[in-house]
Amino acid sequence: MSLVLEGVSRSVEGVPYLDNINLVCERGEFNVLLGLTRAGKTTLMRVMAGLEPLNAGRVLEDGVDVSKVSVRKRSLGMVYQQFINYPAMSVYENIASPLRLERLPKADIDRRVRDEAARLGIDHLLDRLPSELSGGQQQRCAMARALVRDAKLILLDEPLVNLDYKLREGLRSELRALFADRDTVVVYATTEPEEALILGGKTAVLHEGRLLQHGPTAEVYRNPVNTTVTQVFADPPMNLMQARIEDGQFYVDGREGIELPPHLSHLATGHYTLGLRPHHLFASDRGQGSVSLVGEVEVAEVAGSVTYIHLDVNHRDWVVLERGVHTVHPGARFEVHFHRRHLYVFDQQDRLVASPDSELGQ
């Protein structure tokens, strides 16, 4: 089925939660809703489910307006951030409950419950109560209940957030396979850009109730439509700086003109915002074509095999991602180097006009 949102708006007591959202999700698609907390992800999912009334707009399923259809009459499954199960029922009964309400034959229910439990690796726990399971197993049970119906729409609202790191990785790697052969619209909300990239499919970037961009995940990552997307869909976010482009050169604070790289050569004279990803910044000179800027170290975080060095560059917060463990002292002068070919450029209307991976506007 296809799920279409047309001009959906939702506000509660004057506070807007969703502002004119237009979104099309096709069957068989894995859609990631990416946004910071309070971006409106949960509200959007609740609208899709029919749990939240709309102030404006329509929700269409296969071309039929379902905005007013009760959630009980719709075909959907939902998994929440908390592990929501029916504590008085065994895992088996939990998974079977949506099927029982559809009045399917007993043998049919039994087969589907066992199949689904096996796919989620909880088939040995069917006789237990949810409270006797670990967090990961409880979430698997909730997921099995959402999936067992073969619903047209599956909503996953940050389902992995309450799991510890190891369990999260395990379940996440299974997720794509779980949905691979299902003819259903899957919507997965998360705050973590990394999760969107791992899960692939399509990504919709939400910010303050507005939909900024929707498209294939890699495409959205490579060509963020504006600087807000670069902040939401990248962790650490993209480093930005103001620049002026004139006569085939660009000017940044504290630097004389630098020759434009080929992918920026078409840009007209004017003011722009330049962006660089943290892993495209280096602590050492990168040779031919590399440019350097000077900043001041604010703090350095060592995270396993990489070090995040936070800098103040021309009064903007920048993050440099360096391989290995580095010791730098706050307050120290720090020279960062980058290749011009890695530059993203946004115009004064905050629209992407050039990115390293494509020749926009040409």
Next chain:
Amino acid sequence: MSAGASRESSGLRRSLLALYLFFTLLPIYWLLNMSLKTNQEILGTFSLWPEALNLHAYLRILTDPSWYMGYVNSLTYVFMNMTISILVALPAAYAFSRFRFIGDKHLFFWLLTNLMAPPAVFLLPYFQLYYSVGLFDTHIAVALAHCLFNIPLAVWILEGFMSSVPKEVDETAYIDGYSFPAFFVKIFIPMIRSGIGVTLFFLFMFSWVELLLARILTATEAQPIGAIMTRTSTASGVDWATLSAAGILTIVPGLLVVYFVRNHIAKGFALGRT
């Protein structure tokens, strides 16, 4: 603190506890003691235990309808009241815990204020009202009157338990296709069953010990045991032994209820608010 000192203080604690228990249990023991004596022994001598076990008082209560009907009457209106209160309070508490409506906080507070007014305040209106509609001296009259304080209490306790159930459970059930009644009975009530148990305990307790309303609103047909106990002072004096036996038998139902809900009591006093 040295080991010796800590042992000393635990010894002190134990003896204080023993002293406390002695004083609280003494009257109950004395009641039991008296119920097993004859009236002559009660009045004539001072003895720590009965000279001979005398079950006459118990036999009298359990065989004389004018006595044991008191228990039947009391239990009847108490269980009627528990049923009405819980059936009314469950949906009310659900509404308070799940929905925001105009004046919800005020209404909730107003319900609680009903617990603060002494029953005597409502005595006259109840009496007059029930007499005029023919409810006087019926079990349902007392059961309804006790709803005055029991329904607010039940709503208050249940609301706490219900609010500790995430509303996502409700939504998941609707998504699965449960109708509201099916969800409420099959999923929601099992989730708050310890709350319901604790609520029933409190309903029983308050209705069982309330005497003022129960006594005034009944005459002969629905007279509670508490009222019958006052009859033991007759022209020939007070029937101490029977009165004591009736007292012991009045404690028994309470003990039984406490025994059955003992595992939930601690949770109940937290009222589900964790």
